[in-house]
Amino acid sequence: MVGGRRCSNTAFCFRWYLNSLLYAGGGAIVCSLICVAAGYAFDKYEFRGKEKLFGLVLMGVLVPTTALALPMYLLASKTGLVNTYWSVLIPVLVNPFGVYLARVFSTGYIPNEALEAARIDGAGELRVFWSIGLRMVMPGFVTVFLFQFTAIWNNFFLPLVMLSDRKLFPLSLGLCSWNTNTHGEPSFYPLVVTGSLLAVIPLIVAFVSLQRHWKAGLTAGSVK
Incomplete structure (x- = not known):
């Protein structure tokens, strides 16, 4: 009986881990x-009301x-999305601070001359952005990705409000539910400690594997 419960808890922990990877990675x-x-x-x-609209974006940071x-x-309740993956994924797709950072990186790393040359060669606006703009601003993309990945991975309140099905829990919410049971069942202590240790690994991997893009962004323009 104890072995069956342990296997069930392990399965839930693995499911929560995959959910967190889905929420944080995909989002x-x-x-x-x-x-x-x-930001690009x-x-x-140039369009009408650009700076006013950007001001509204900055207000979203506050x-x-x-x-x-x-x-x-x-x-989410009116649209029937409560207690689904979409109820957590859709809200994290918007980040006003990320838009601000992207505009700063776009100003510093994408010369207008390169875009004009691509337009003269016949490239459309979408092709110009995808083939030139996005590649030049990759350090900014990585910066926004790491900020958002960390924020979503550690997100607790939004899943707490949106989700009631344990199968949809991210790792943070699942470990919290286990931690509340440690007073009655001390066997949950090793699970919480192990899960907390495993929760740090994706953050370390993300920062270590993407740090070269940050270094490239910091040194860009220093040598002419």
């Missing part, structure tokens, strides 16, 4: 693409995510 990649595209557009294009949890829950 961070899509969010980084959206932020870089928005704010930097390279709003804490915890204050938005209840309104997002009500919206």
Whole structure:
């Protein structure tokens, strides 16, 4: 009986780990693409009300995510997304601070001359962004990705509000549910400690594997 419960807990821990990788990995990649595209557009294009719209984006940085949890829950409830993967994934696709960072990187790393040369060669705007702009601003993309990956991986309040099915829990919420049971069942202590140790590994791997892009961004332009 004890062995069966231990296997069940291990299966849940593995499921939560995969859920966290899905939320953090998928959400961070899509969010980084959206932020870089928005920052690129704010930097390279002129349109009516651009600075006012960018000011609204910056105002979004001042709003804490915890204050938005209840309104997002009500919206998700009306659309039938509560207690699904989408209820956690969709809100993390927006990051106002990431848009600001992307615009700063776009200004510093994408020369207008390179874009004009590509347009003269007949490339469309989407091709110019995908083939030239995105590659030049890759240090900014990596920076936004790491910030968002860390934020989503450690996110606790949003899944707590949106999810009630244990199978959909991320690792942070699952370990918290185990930690509340440690007073009644001390056997949960090793599971919580082991899970907390494993939770650090993806963050270390992400920072170590992507640090060369940061170094490239820091040294870009230092040698002419």
